[in-house]
Amino acid sequence: xxxxxxxxxxxxxxxxxxxxxxxxxxxxxxxxxxxxxxxxxxxxxxxxxxxxxxxxxxxxxxxxxxxxxxxxxxxxxxxxxxxxxxxxxxxxxxxxxxxxxxxxxxxxxxxxxxxxxxxxxxxxxxxxxxxxxxxxxxxxxxxxxxxxxxxxxxxxxxxxxxxxxxxxxxxxxxxxxxxxxxxxxxxxxxxxxxxxxxxxxxxxxxxxxxxxxxxxxxxxxxxxxxxxxxxxxxxxxxxxxxxxxxxxxxxxxxxxxxxxxxxxxxxxxxxxxxxxxxxxxxxxxxxxxxxxxxxxxxxxxxxxxxxxxxxxxxxxxxxxxxxxxxxxxxxxxxxx
Amino acid sequence: xxxxxxxxxxxxxxxxxxxxxxxxxxxxxxxxxxxxxxxxxxxxxxxxxxxxxxxxxxxxxxxxxxxxxxxxxxxxxxxxxxxxxxxxxxxxx
Numbered sequence: 001x002x003x004x005x006x007x008x009x010x011x012x013x014x015x016x017x018x019x020x021x022x023x024x025x026x027x028x029x030x031x032x033x034x035x036x037x038x039x040x041x042x043x044x045x046x047x048x049x050x051x052x053x054x055x056x057x058x059x060x061x062x063x064x065x066x067x068x069x070x071x072x073x074x075x076x077x078x079x080x081x082x083x084x085x086x087x088x089x090x091x092x093x094x095x096x097x098x099x100x101x102x103x104x105x106x107x108x109x110x111x112x113x114x115x116x117x118x119x120x121x122x123x124x125x126x127x128x129x130x131x132x133x134x135x136x137x138x139x140x141x142x143x144x145x146x147x148x149x150x151x152x153x154x155x156x157x158x159x160x161x162x163x164x165x166x167x168x169x170x171x172x173x174x175x176x177x178x179x180x181x182x183x184x185x186x187x188x189x190x191x192x193x194x195x196x197x198x199x200x201x202x203x204x205x206x207x208x209x210x211x212x213x214x215x216x217x218x219x220x221x222x223x224x225x226x227x228x229x230x231x232x233x234x235x236x237x238x239x240x241x242x243x244x245x246x247x248x249x250x251x252x253x254x255x256x257x258x259x260x261x262x263x264x265x266x267x268x269x270x271x272x273x274x275x276x277x278x279x280x281x282x283x284x285x286x287x288x289x290x291x292x293x294x295x296x297x298x299x300x301x302x303x304x305x306x307x308x309x310x311x312x313x314x315x316x317x318x319x320x321x322x323x324x325x326x327x328x329x330x331x332x333x334x335x336x
Numbered sequence: 337x338x339x340x341x342x343x344x345x346x347x348x349x350x351x352x353x354x355x356x357x358x359x360x361x362x363x364x365x366x367x368x369x370x371x372x373x374x375x376x377x378x379x380x381x382x383x384x385x386x387x388x389x390x391x392x393x394x395x396x397x398x399x400x401x402x403x404x405x406x407x408x409x410x411x412x413x414x415x416x417x418x419x420x421x422x423x424x425x426x427x428x429x
Contacts, residue, residue, distance in 0.1 A: 255362075276365070279360065279365045279366070279367050280360060280365075280367075282358060282367070283351055283358065283360075287351075287352060287353060287354060288354075290353050290354050290355070291354060311351040311352075312349035312350065312351050312360065313349065313350050313351065313352075313382065314348075314349055315343070315344040315345075315346060315348060315382065
């Protein structure tokens with residue numbers, strides 16, 4: 001799998017946004033994410049097809065704001081791929097009409113849910129109602145006391161796909177987005193278990209995105225409540241292919257960018273990106289990860305690498321790459 | 337005689353682990369593991385300890401007498417300079 005990041009444009013300003021840096025760069029006109037051309041998009045679809053990938057996963061920003069979004073969806077369908085659109089649900093009418101016209105088995109729209117108090121929540125619900133089973137609801141957890149109770153009800157009442165995807169807001173390495181601090185993971189784990197207790201009777205399955213770790217749940221509880229083994233303990237980023245053809249492991253790890261090259265196959269990109277991350281994999285989310293039996297047994301990678309990297313200390317508090325280093329004076333007379 | 341100035345390499349980052357430190361060079365992606373007492377010396381350096389306090393603290397941590405402490409300090413700093421973990425003022429990089 002790979003994500004095609006087709007635009008950095010977005011109509012929300014979420015504080016946890018992983019792609020904020022890309023958006024700023026695009027706004028300044030010097031970033032690689034200013035918007036994918038149809039030509040580039042077609043080349044990347046070729047890359048997906050060569051790689052045996054059956055889905056074109058469109059991400060942003062808000063991908064439906066791409067000026068040629070409907071043409072891109074048509075291109076995906078012409079290529080025989082399923083379109084998977086990661087959206088905030090606040091999309092232009094033309095994009096919504098396009099998506100609702102596609103047969104439900106050929107498109108999926110993963111909509112990041114807005115909390116009930118959000119000023120655009122009603123607009124989002126109107127979109128979800130029209131998308132119906134084409135839409136899968138997701139929710140990003142960026143604080144220790146998330147309000148999750150509304151999610152199951154929204155899925156049921158709007159007739160959405162009976163799966164809820166939960167994500168943790170991870171820190172962007174070298175960035176300044178809001179994120180869920182790892183010390184709060186166990187508190188969030190309890191809330192998720194409560195949510196599962198609510199979702200199961202309603203026929204809604206909970207799936208966890210990357211970065212969830214077994215130790216955020218009471219021992220044994222996650223399996224008992226139906227969380228899949230694959231949902232926990234992994235940090236296996238799905239590469240994001242950017243408008244200039246370059247690739248990053250994910251937006252929180254955008255520092256590890258590979259040069260533009262849309263030859264080859266997706267698994268080769270993934271292998272190269274994994275290799276770039278390998279030197280840092282010894283670092284776990286917590287200091288205690290070094291002695292964790294789950295990690296030693298390969299059942300946990302130590303959590304989100306971007307979150308683990310926040311443990312790193314720097315020579316100074318200046319931003320990454322601008323540090324002059326910390327100076328100290330050694331008296332040579334004392335060394336003799 | 338002017339005191340040489342040492343500074344931590346600007347692309348170096350480190351994390352405290354149960355048995356010492358792990359260092360990462362973000363420019364080259366190289367990693368190092370420092371066990372104690374070298375990990376303690378790195379920590380003291382990063383806190384800006386001056387030479388006399390550095391030597392005194394390292395001696396206490398490592399349980400060494402003065403001459404042995406100075407030798408350890410000199411050898412370690414030389415090694416770290418050669419590895420590019422710390423930079424001597426005026427050197428490239």
